[in-house]
Amino acid sequence: MAWKVDLMGFISRGFRGKRRDNVSSARVPPGQHVVxxxxxxxxxxxxxxxxxxxxxxxVGEIDEPKRxxxxxxxxxxxxxxxxxxxxxxxxxxxxxxxxxxxxxxLLEGVExxxxxxxxxxxxxxxxxxxxxxxxxxxxxxxxxxxxxxxxPEHGGPVRLLVPHLYFWKSAKWVRGITLQNEEQPGFWESxxxxxxxxxxxxxxxxxx
Amino acid sequence: MWQVAEVAxxxxxxPRVASLVLKVPDWPGHDAGQHVDVRLTAEDGYQAQRSYSxxxxxxxxxxxxxxxxxxxxxxxxxxxxxxxxxxxxxxxxPIGGYFVWKAGDAHPLLLIxxxxxxxxxxxxxxxRSAAAAxxxxxxxxxxxxxEDVIYxxxxxxxxxxxxxxxxxxxxTRAQPPGWKGYARRIDRExxxxxxxxxxxxxxxxxxxxTSFVETAGGLLVDLGYDPSWIKTERxxxxxx
Amino acid sequence: xxxxxxxxxGNAIGGLLREIFTMEMTTAETTCAGCGAVHAVGxxxxxxxxxxxxxxxxxxxxxxxxxxxxxxxxxxxxRGTRCLEFIAAP
Numbered sequence: 001m002a003w004k005v006d007l008m009g010f011i012s013r014g015f016r017g018k019r020r021d022n023v024s025s026a027r028v029p030p031g032q033h034v035v036x037x038x039x040x041x042x043x044x045x046x047x048x049x050x051x052x053x054x055x056x057x058x059v060g061e062i063d064e065p066k067r068x069x070x071x072x073x074x075x076x077x078x079x080x081x082x083x084x085x086x087x088x089x090x091x092x093x094x095x096x097x098x099x100x101x102x103x104x105x106l107l108e109g110v111e112x113x114x115x116x117x118x119x120x121x122x123x124x125x126x127x128x129x130x131x132x133x134x135x136x137x138x139x140x141x142x143x144x145x146x147x148x149x150x151x152p153e154h155g156g157p158v159r160l161l162v163p164h165l166y167f168w169k170s171a172k173w174v175r176g177i178t179l180q181n182e183e184q185p186g187f188w189e190s191x192x193x194x195x196x197x198x199x200x201x202x203x204x205x206x207x208x
Numbered sequence: 209m210w211q212v213a214e215v216a217x218x219x220x221x222x223p224r225v226a227s228l229v230l231k232v233p234d235w236p237g238h239d240a241g242q243h244v245d246v247r248l249t250a251e252d253g254y255q256a257q258r259s260y261s262x263x264x265x266x267x268x269x270x271x272x273x274x275x276x277x278x279x280x281x282x283x284x285x286x287x288x289x290x291x292x293x294x295x296x297x298x299x300x301x302p303i304g305g306y307f308v309w310k311a312g313d314a315h316p317l318l319l320i321x322x323x324x325x326x327x328x329x330x331x332x333x334x335x336r337s338a339a340a341a342x343x344x345x346x347x348x349x350x351x352x353x354x355e356d357v358i359y360x361x362x363x364x365x366x367x368x369x370x371x372x373x374x375x376x377x378x379x380t381r382a383q384p385p386g387w388k389g390y391a392r393r394i395d396r397e398x399x400x401x402x403x404x405x406x407x408x409x410x411x412x413x414x415x416x417x418t419s420f421v422e423t424a425g426g427l428l429v430d431l432g433y434d435p436s437w438i439k440t441e442r443x444x445x446x447x448x
Numbered sequence: 449x450x451x452x453x454x455x456x457x458g459n460a461i462g463g464l465l466r467e468i469f470t471m472e473m474t475t476a477e478t479t480c481a482g483c484g485a486v487h488a489v490g491x492x493x494x495x496x497x498x499x500x501x502x503x504x505x506x507x508x509x510x511x512x513x514x515x516x517x518x519x520x521x522x523x524x525x526x527r528g529t530r531c532l533e534f535i536a537a538p
Contacts, residue, residue, distance in 0.1 A: 039497075040454070041498050042454055042495055043495050043498040043500075043502040044495060044504060044511075045455070045509060087499075088499050168499050188499055190525070191500065191516050191525045192516035192518060192521070192523030193499065193516065204519070205518040205519050207519070208519070
């Protein structure tokens with residue numbers, strides 16, 4: 001006699017949830033689904049910095065700290081890139097278009113022995129990365145999304161973009177990076193989220 | 209913690225709002241103002257969860273929630289539109305001890321509702337209606353248009369009962385011809401007209417979207433109310 | 449959507465807190481480690497649209513609590529709360 005074990009929990013008849021394509025594809029990391037909208041996630045009030053006071057800095061283990069004002073920052077060579085982004089809350093958005101300054105440009109000429117960086121933002125948010133994950137055309141500091149100035153809800157005026165890692169690493173309202181010899185866990189990394197956050201290895205939480 | 213409830217009845221309230229009356233086998237009872245968390249599970253295991261205030265008073269044996277269907281919502285269009293009598297819904301509760309009013313409290317009651325924020329306050333009024341001793345109560349209820357006013361007939365009836373309840377409606381977007389009530393967003397003058405004097409200290413419950421609740425609370429404090437008299441529940445504009 | 453509209457309060461996480469604390473927590477009072485303000489959990493600012501729940505002091509906006517859930521675990525950071533006071537169950 002064949003036993004049929006019902007492993008399904010409770011199912012809500014007819015409930016589909018928001019549109020999500022569970023497409024198995026080389027572009028979609030494990031456990032993710034593709035969405036058409038752009039969800040807004042927020043851990044606090046939206047900062048509204050005055051652009052005439054705004055700066056982006058590189059500080060810490062560096063011979064000469066660097067700082068750009070808004071005007072200086074906007075005068076730097078910029079790129080428009082199209083990337084897929086993956087949020088640890090399981091949504092992925094494909095072919096997103098951003099314009100900004102490559103971290104390689106910002107780190108050009110920087111003398112430092114540091115291997116790690118803590119990214120810091122208005123409002124107190126931080127996230128940590130190995131410097132390797134910020135260089136080699138892997139990270140940008142962006143001010144436009146989809147051809148429009150970056151909206152405050154999505155991190156404007158300027159956010160970090162590190163698309164090869166989970167999107168919590170792409171700090172909104174970014175103001176700079178601190179170069180460090182040792183890695184310091186940031187806002188989410190110090191409370192359960194993975195230190196590195198590689199979506200292709202599904203590194204969501206501690207111990208993954 | 210999670211229980212399975214059966215939908216016993218669906219009651220349309222306004223074009224976008226309906227009440228779901230539920231049979232919950234092991235319901236422990238609740239207080240007016242509390243809520244339930246509802247959890248929906250799709251066939252692929254995807255889950256979505258939202259909180260809904262309980263509309264029914266503790267005296268009612270069947271639990272009722274009232275849900276507003278939000279245009280781009282994920283859960284509310286299912287609860288108001290797809291769900292049928294006989295369907296089962298997972299929920300847990302009752303939840304919340306802070307935003308609760310119990311009959312027996314003698315302070316004058318001031319209830320301020322923004323849109324679907326009226327739901328937990330309605331549970332309080334229904335509970336008050338069943339109580340022997342009723343403190344004087346006033347409700348200030350802000351809606352966009354007359355057709356959006358939830359529980360309109362019942363509120364009219366409760367206010368006409370002559371037992372110390374007055375309901376003031378505010379229609380912010382559109383008013384019917386001949387409307388003599390408030391037709392603007394909540395402001396200092398309106399709150400000052402409706403609020404109880406500070407002596408004896410009233411008890412205030414404010415519920416609705418975040419900015420509405422914060423505005424109303426701020427206006428009361430400006431008018432001299434002690435913040436400790438005021439309890440708030442902010443819906444945010446999320447969920448749905 | 450304005451972020452101000454995304455902010456809710458401790459009532460919204462009443463169910464989650466009961467999973468963790470086993471007791472009704474919205475009536476518990478938090479003392480902010482930053483500014484010392486005391487608020488009922490039902491009244492504090494809560495952001496639920498994030499990779500975790502972030503609870504902030506309504507007086508100074510500093511983080512009171514962080515709650516993350518995943519892989520069958522909870523991570524709860526209460527460093528921003530100097531003290532939590534609540535009434536024991538009878």
